[in-house]
Amino acid sequence: MISIKINRFNKQQAIFGILFMMPWFIGFIIFGLYPMIMSIYYSLCRYDVLRIPQFIGFGNYEKLIFEDSYFWTSISNTLIYTVLRVPLCIIGSLLLAVLVNNAIKGVKVFRTIYFIPSIVTGVVLSVVWLWMFNPQFGLINSFLAYMGIPGPLWLLDPNWSKPSMVLMSVWSIGGGRMLVFLAALQGIPKHLYEAVDIDGGGWWAKFRNVTIPMLSPVIFLWSVLEIIFSLQVFVEAYIMTQGGPLNSTMFYNLYLYNKAFNDFEMGYASALAWLLLIISLIITVIQFRLSKKWVHYDGGLK
């Protein structure tokens, strides 16, 4: 009796299940599958949308890899930015999390304060920090001058432009990531620390032998995401530097945007997009390979 009813349920569920996931499915066809196929086709063409596409085979890819120095500049800029930003964000927010995990009075207020900048993103963030970084009248150099230190040109100096943007992103996302790590820290069972106490270990032993291994899945997940976010950096450079000085902030996506919507070279930009996808995939695969050596999934924390 019951099993018949479940069968009827199943049939009905299958119909409704497929019906209900249709919005996503249609969206996937229109905004996922179809564009991917067209993007491959465009990447083999010269195409400015205003006129008809001209098929040129792998010409765009050949030009990109062998002749376009901007392509390599933008890749190295993006990678340097990523290498600077990801560890700093992860380590910085992890340390913040450890700090605010102390059960002392008023710590919740500090957590809130640290989190507030996370709501400032994109255009506002860039505009505000453009002013902060002003070499003459900006807050940072005014402060440094007060301390008697001559400040750098920040965004106007090719050597400082990327670190400047990293500093800005740490300000804006540090607090948000801190909360993620904090939640994970609070999920660590107390008895693990007590075990270290019994063994006579200090705070370093606790941090090294309990905290890090227990947090490793979260750290890993966020380093994967953080790398993906870093490779996508766009608005900051678009608003603050337009890629300068000396192309030092010509990031991959800014270059792609310029090619697509300034020069209207849609074919070339499509080729760039595919290479970006391939690069991100390679980096992610490498990370997963390496993760086996240091990420502990047996900690019980999921």
Place this chain on the structure above:
Amino acid sequence: MKQIIKIVLSLAALIAMGLFLFMPDSKPPADGKIRLKYWMVSAMKELPFHVTEFNRTHQNIIVESTPLPWNEHEKKILTSILSENPPDVVFLVTPVAKWATRLALTPLDDLIKRDSFDSSIFFSALWDEMKFKDHIYALPLYSNSYAFFYNKRLFREAGLDPEKPPRTWNKVLEYSSKLIKKDSKGNFTQMGFIPTYGNIQTSVIMAWELGAQMLSNDGAKVSLTNKPTLDAFNWIVNFYNQYNLKDISTFVAGFGFAEQHGFISEKLGMMILDNSFPDQIKLYNKNLDYGVADIPAFEGHPPVSSTGSWWLAIPRGARNTEAAWEFMKFAVQKNIQLTEAERQKELLFPANKLAANDPAFLSLNPSNRIFVDLLEHSKTPTIVSLAHDVFWREYMGAQEKVIHKIQSPYEALKQAEKTIQMVLDETIDYDNYVRSKVQIN
């Protein structure tokens, strides 16, 4: 809390529905009048006279002008053409050829022929730039030419003769060092001349003066590694060797627009500026005591200038071609241009030479004579108009690398030349392909 969320969510939905339903679809009132969409790339704060006067004198057409910010204006116009709802008239300054090759403009040949429109009213240098591949695409409205501005008060303070601006580039170097002032910490508070600050690059002017031909006559070959351009770059290198780059960058970072412009704020003694500056100076620092002269040259070479124009054109797919043409013809007339120059506070220098040569216009500003002469006589060397953006991007990039001592002038220019050539080749190839497939009127 749950209650609040419920309320907020339903409010959001309600607002969405409400706005969706009551969003004004900006449908014009049905009074039978033609509404002409006019997009202007300019920072003008008031409506230009040619718009208000046209609206006053034409009963059946209303011009609705929209200012476009400089950033992204090209993308906005091209996107509007793609969305098949472009403006009827656009006001632009970048090369006509670049827009024409993308099939973004409507050719005007038939209209010009039909109305026997007289093109000799324009400065010929400006009119020539309205053509691309045997078609005419635009009418020049204002001219844009450059001269040498210098600050007489600062000259006097530095012990220089305020009636004798430097005639040669070596003199510029010499004057420049005399005009420098620093504060107690060694930061610049005043400089004489900065060859990389401003809309036009000093090195380009120098290269032209020395006879550089950057584009071959058939428009297919780019040359940047010629001796004149290299010499110009070497002058720039030489200039920067005398100063600390960081000091100059910090100094320039304090500049901005209007009151904060380097020359207008009297922080800079000499500068190459365009013909909109006499008006800007009047607006933002009317006590500035300045002189205007020909751009300096190298010994034994004649001075040149750069001229260009702000022009009017009809985008492809515009709905009201006839009315647009009517408006364009109206705007470039002598009496309209003249009254406009008299009434308006900024940014106007007639492209109509009858208006520009009129005593009423010349008496508006002592420097007007100089600019008119420049337009009449100086021949502007061709810039690579088909790869215009790439040309400037690469040229500036090369100069930046040279100033930062990353590459030698030859290396930097060679690399720029290669990139520009590649883009130019492709642009021409793509253009030929499209022309072979599609009938272009």
Place this chain on the structure above:
Amino acid sequence: MKTQTGNKIVKSTFIYLLLSVFALFFIIPFLWILSTSLKGDAQIFTIPPQWIPENFHWDNYAKVFDRIPFLLYVKNSVFVSAIIITGTVLSSSIVAYSFACLNWPGRNILFIIVLATMMLPIQVIMIPVFVFFKEIGWLNSFKPLTLPSFLGGSAFNIFLLRQFFLSIPKDLLDSARIDGCSEFRIYWNIVLPNAKPALATVAILTFMFSWNDFLGPLIYLSDQSKGTIALGLGMFVGQYVTEWSLLMAASMLMMLPMLLIFFVFQKYFIQGFIMSGLKD
């Protein structure tokens, strides 16, 4: 014993010191923005900077409305955000319901595809989608920004809601089914009311995204009258780069709704940030 309390005091003083230093790092920029937004031109360019302006230039805020059609931009942004939030909440929840509460063949494979689309950089699809919207004549309208949200929202939201729906007891749904409830009624009357915290989180995250979105409006909108607030501010930078007081006033105005929502809905806000990383 005494030294131990002494140590404790030293330790907690040290911690408070560290906490305060970081708090300054995070909070001072806000004060600086506020201070700059109330200064006149002359006060901005002073060395050393003034923290409290001599006289408060509240008119800077009025000037923002004067200089750019700020009110119009706000209206456009509210409109776009409201539709995107509605679309995202509705469509991602119904899709999530299908993945979490209904049993159908191929469900797991498709869910993996949903997750995989999260990895797809927007750049790969951006250009063909632009061409697609051009072909159907939607460029320069709000449709390319808003209507896609009705088609599943984003993979992340589906994922987040699915995780939450899984925690709703199965018995509740089954007993409703036995009572003859249709699937839509179960979704609408049982699952949605039980998932309000998750829906609020999705709504807040979506609002944050759409309010700040720059690339979408930048690509699709060309009419000045159709700008959103993020786009308007972005263009304002290019035009009036030295009018810092106005730029900071405009930034303050743009941040205001986010700050308000943050303080009212702090719990969901923070939950959204943590959920986006912790569950798997």
